[in-house]
Each structure stands twice: as C-alpha cells, then as structure tokens.
Amino acid sequence: MQRKTDRKNLQGEETRVRILEETMRLVINHGYAGTTLAMVRRATGVSASSIYWHFANKESLIAAALEHTYRIQASRLPNWLDTPPSTVRRDDLYAELIRSPAAGANMEYWRVGLQLAVSRPQEPILARDRFLQIRRESVEWLAQWWERTWPADMEQKDLASTLLGQFTVGIRESEVLNLDGLRRLEAEPLNKLIAACLDEIARRVVEIAAERPLEELPASEPQAFVMTPDGSREVFVRATKDVIMELGYDGVTIARVCEKAGLPASSLYWFFKDKDELIATVIENSCQRWALTRQLSHPRPADGDWSVLTRGYILSSLNGSSGGGVLALGLLLLLQRSDQVYAGRQELKLVIQDAYEMTMSWFQKMFAPMLEEPEHADLAKYFTECFFRLLESSLLNKQIEERIWDPALLADLISTALYRVARQVQDGTIVLDLTSR
Known part of the structure; x- marks a missing residue:
C-alpha cells in the first residue's frame, strides 16, 4: 500500500514538473498575456482537471513555473559568498563574472520576469510580484558580497x-x-x-x-490614462501605450484599447488598419524620442x-x-x-x-x-x-x-x-x- 502511495505521489510530482516546464516554455515564446491554460493542456497532454488539481489558475501556474525555473538555475550557479575575498576586489569580480552564465544560457525565464517587472499593471500579477521578490533576493545576496x-x-x-x-x-x-x-x-x-x-x-x-x-x-x-480633446487618433495611441504598460505588447487587443479609450472599434478603424499598425505607430513615436x-x-x-x-x-x-x-x-x-x-x-x-x-x-x-x-x-x-x-x-x-x-x-x-x-x-x-x- 505504501509503495502504491509513493508511486502515485511520484507520478503526481512528475506531472506537476512537466506542467511547470511546458508552461515556462510557452510563456517564453508567447509572453504572459499570450499564454493560456488551453495551450498548456495541449502542450502537456494533461487534462484541465489535472492542471487545476495542482494550480488554482493561470496566474498561480505561471508564478510557480517562474519559481521552479529560477530554483533550478540558482542551484547551478556559484555562490559568491562561498568564495573568500582576496586582496584585489577587481580580480574577485572578474573571476565571478566569468563563472556566471551568460544571459542567453538558459536565462530566458529572466527575460520573461523583466517583461513583467518593467510593465506597470493596474492590478497585481502574482508572477510579477514573485519575480520582483526573486530579483530583490539577488540584489540582497550580492549586497552581502559587496558589504565585506x-x-x-x-x-x-x-x-x-x-x-x-x-x-x-x-x-x-x-x-x-x-x-x-x-x-x-x-x-x-x-x-x-x-x-x-x-x-x-x-x-x-x-x-x-x-x-x-x-x-x-x-x-x-505611473501616469493614469486621461481623456483629452486632442483628437481620437491620439487618444487611441495613448490608450495603446497604457495597455502595453499594463500587459506588454502581447497583451494589446483592439477590444482592450477601445475599452481604455472609451471609444468604439469603428472609430479606431478610421485611423488604423489593424492592431499591428496601431502598435507600429506607438513604437515609431517612441523611437523618435x-x-x-x-x-x-x-x-x-x-x-x-x-x-x-x-x-x-x-x-x-x-x-x-x-x-x-x-x-x-x-x-x-x-x-x-x-x-x-x-x-x-x-x-x-x-x-x-x-x-x-x-x-x-x-x-x-x-x-x-x-x-x-x-x-x-x-x-x-x-x-x-x-x-x-x-x-x-x-x-x-x-x-x-x-x-x-x-x-x-x-x-x-x-x-x-x-x-x-x-x-x-x-x-x-x-x-x-x-x-x-
């Protein structure tokens, strides 16, 4: 009976890890807003009920996936605090920078975290809060190295x-x-x-x-969106900026922009052919500045x-x-x-x-x-x-x-x-x- 229970627990943990790893892969490729539980279900072959058995919703799943990936990577990194300081700090820094992995080496999850951290959502996002906590831990850990x-x-x-x-x-x-x-x-x-x-x-x-x-x-x-009487086109551009800041570029939809602007989609299509042209206009303005x-x-x-x-x-x-x-x-x-x-x-x-x-x-x-x-x-x-x-x-x-x-x-x-x-x-x-x- 105990062996059967252990085997069932092991299978459950293996399923959980597979869900976390596939979720992180999807988020890396599609962004936070672009990843859905349906995509996770298709990628893992795990039923929706099994996913919900382990995770309450998408927010908790992505936060757990970020945590899981971070812990795996952190376990492989050298601990600067384990290295006794030498008489030349510059040499210590060089040695540790060389030993640390390049950002492209299995660090794509950090890119996802930064996307969430740079944005300014109106409502709390569990994965964003978790990444900010992870980042603070990294800063505090390195601060201890510098303090000595x-x-x-x-x-x-x-x-x-x-x-x-x-x-x-x-x-x-x-x-x-x-x-x-x-x-x-x-x-x-x-x-x-x-x-x-x-x-x-x-x-x-x-x-x-x-x-x-x-x-x-x-x-x-962050400045809240304020409607101004300077023309609907500019209203849509500023509304798009706000949506980008809340959900990233992948979170932009015509419906969200129109809701933010308080104007119908029919008005938006007077000025922009589609979502891509709208985003391109925002980026062009940003490039100029x-x-x-x-x-x-x-x-x-x-x-x-x-x-x-x-x-x-x-x-x-x-x-x-x-x-x-x-x-x-x-x-x-x-x-x-x-x-x-x-x-x-x-x-x-x-x-x-x-x-x-x-x-x-x-x-x-x-x-x-x-x-x-x-x-x-x-x-x-x-x-x-x-x-x-x-x-x-x-x-x-x-x-x-x-x-x-x-x-x-x-x-x-x-x-x-x-x-x-x-x-x-x-x-x-x-x-x-x-x-x-």
Missing part, C-alpha cells in the same frame, strides 16, 4: 552595498537587451573591463559617502578628461526617461523575443545600433593615440559596450525599483569609473589582450 569589501570605518555601508548590488544585477540583465547578438564581444576582456569599472564605481562610492549622503529617491508613479537621448558627440577635451562629457550624456538619458514613458516602452520592446516581430521593432533596432556606432566612433576619438597599438585596436568597441551595459543597468533599475538613486549620482559613478579605467589601461595597470579578437 568596504573599509571597516566606512559609513553608509548598507546603502552602498545595495547600490552596488543593483548595479551588478542590472549589468547581468542588460545582456538580454542585446538584439540578435549585434554587440557580441569576447567574454574574457569584456568581463575584465566590467569588473574594473564596478571596482572603480565602488571606490567612487566610498569617496562620495565620506562627503555626503548616498540619497535614494522615490520612483515616479528614444533617439534624442542616444547621441554622444563632442570633440576631445584639451586636457583629455572626457568624463564630464559622458556624465552629461548619462544624466540626460536618465532624466529624459520616466515610468510609463519612452524608457519603459523601449525596454519592453527590447525584451521581446526576436521571433516576435512588430512593424516598428526594426526601427528601434536601427536607432539603437546607430547610437551604438556613433558612441563607438566618439570613443575612438577619445582613445585616438592608443588605437594605433595592435593590442588596443578594438579598445573603443569594448569601452562602448561597457558604457552601454552600465547605462542600461541604471535604466533597468530606475524602471523596476520602488526607490531609485539620484541620477546625478549614477552619472558621476559611471563616468568617473570609465575614465579611471581608461587611464589604467593606458598606463598598463589593466591589461586587455585584444590582439586576437
């Missing part, structure tokens, strides 16, 4: 540790924003560069903390210190984005899988690629004397990627976190760190072997 690296007499250790924990998590997350591998570089020198920048950010934090408070600011509240904050073009300063220029660029990018605005719409689009193509996605891709190339050209001017050396030929390319990863980390944290950091502080940290590391590469303190890249 601070000077013994340093004040504001808790705030500093949280700040660096968020930076580290955000940098890992920024990998999933890399469209189609357009910015793929060799992991070893890139991680060495990122580790050096994180180390210099931490040094700058110590300096600032000795002078003034490390301030946190409350995140901006996104492009305005993605240009870095100044001549090389006479004293060679270009940190003030990058500081202004970063500050402009952070101040020019707000919850529910172009930042969120752009991040949500970048977090879409490449095989889920919207008419305007290619335009955003080109805008970002153009900004990336312009930034790399700018870094080439800043590094001009060094680039003639074979070992530094690709230096501008790697600094550009590092620059974008640090900026995107800040943008992600700004959109997701309940409390954010003063944009001026973040701009100071990133710009100072990049310039200091550049000087260290120049004087040979940091060696990046790029000759064979």
